[in-house]
Amino acid sequence: MEVHIPDLFDLKKIADSGQCFRAVSRPDGTYRFITGDQVLYIQKAPDGCYRVSCSQEVWDRVWRPYFDLERNYREISAAIPEKDAFLRRAAQAGAGIRILRQDPWETLVTFIISQRKSIPAIRSVVEMLSERYGTAVHVSGETLHTFPTAAQMRDVGEEDYIACKAGYRAPYLCDAVEQVLSGRLDLEKISALPDDQLIAALEGVRGVGVKVANCVALFAYGRAACAPVDTWIRKIIQQEYRGRNPFDRYGAAAGIMQQYFFYYAQSHKAETA
DNA sequence: TATCAGGGCCTAG
DNA sequence: CTAGGCCCTGAT
Known part of the structure; x- marks a missing residue:
């Protein structure tokens, strides 16, 4: 089609x-x-x-x-x-980038994994988790695996996550699974909360700080006013905005501007280093 | 082969 | 509030 x-x-x-x-x-x-x-x-x-x-x-x-x-x-x-x-x-x-609206559970887990890892390293952990614990689907002549649900990760232990190269984040993943399965964190319900409360709720998971929480708010819940500040964005704030965070000025579109910054930094690594 | 930083967060002081 | 430590990878 x-x-x-x-x-x-x-x-x-x-x-x-x-x-x-x-x-x-x-x-x-x-x-x-x-x-x-x-x-x-x-x-x-x-x-x-x-x-x-x-x-x-x-x-x-x-x-x-x-x-x-x-x-x-x-x-x-x-x-x-x-x-x-x-x-x-x-x-x-960055023209053509979109803020993706992804599944909250997958986004939460992948951004817990993302901390202090490079993008290729994140990819390999996510792929391994999917292969081991996700559901196999056959499409277009290839076998893929969906990202595992919290229920599919119920009995996965820290050692298993470590085997998937999650490193010190393994207990964080166990906590996320536990909180979601127990209902203490209801990823559906918190979608009704205003931005700051949504972020606070996400920060209740071990290993989720302000940066990761903002990523989940932006990339899963479509909260375009949320602008995660990572090392790349911090560099830009230092070099281009004299240390003054410009995101307050960008209002409801701050998260989109953040993505443009991030993409720009990624594609100009040599110069910004 | 060795070194370094990578889309941070937790804990101690 | 600030400094280490952390588990492992990909890049040089």
Whole structure:
């Protein structure tokens, strides 16, 4: 099937954006995304069209929200003040990135893993967890594994996580599983909370600090006002904004601006180092 | 082969 | 509030 996407949309930038850790590309330009038990193959076609492997119904129900297609990024970018030259440059470079709306459980777990790890290292842990504890699905001639649910991780022990290279984060993962299964943390229910309370609730999990909590709020709950500050963003604040955090000024779109910064830093590593 | 930092967080002082 | 420590990987 084919879909038309009029807004800024760039598969490579999305896959490399560091929000999701399971997206892969093929030599022919096809990208594969996985969320929940859904798998999507998507390839660019002329005139803002894309060939997708799913039905219209699944596209509308699953992937449109996943790619945040209801939001107009062209408008948001155009609204960046001329004065903020660095952000304009970053937004230009990152044009086509979307804030993905991912599954809260998967996002929570993957960002607990992410701390003090490089993106390739995160990918390999996430992939190993999926292979061992997720559900096998057969699509398009390949066997994939969904990301394991909390229930599927019920009996996984610290040693098992360590075997998956989670390192010192192993007890954090056990705590996350325990809290979700016991209902002490209800990932569905907290979606109704305002940003600050949502973040506070997430911080109740061991190994979840302000940075990881903000990532989950932004990349799973669509809280675009939340802007996670990591080492890269910190560098930018130091070098480009004289140590003054600019995100307060960006208001409801702060998280999107953060993504532009992050992408810019990632793709200009040599210069910013 | 050795070294270093990587999308931080916890604990102690 | 600030400093170490942490478990392991990928990059040089």
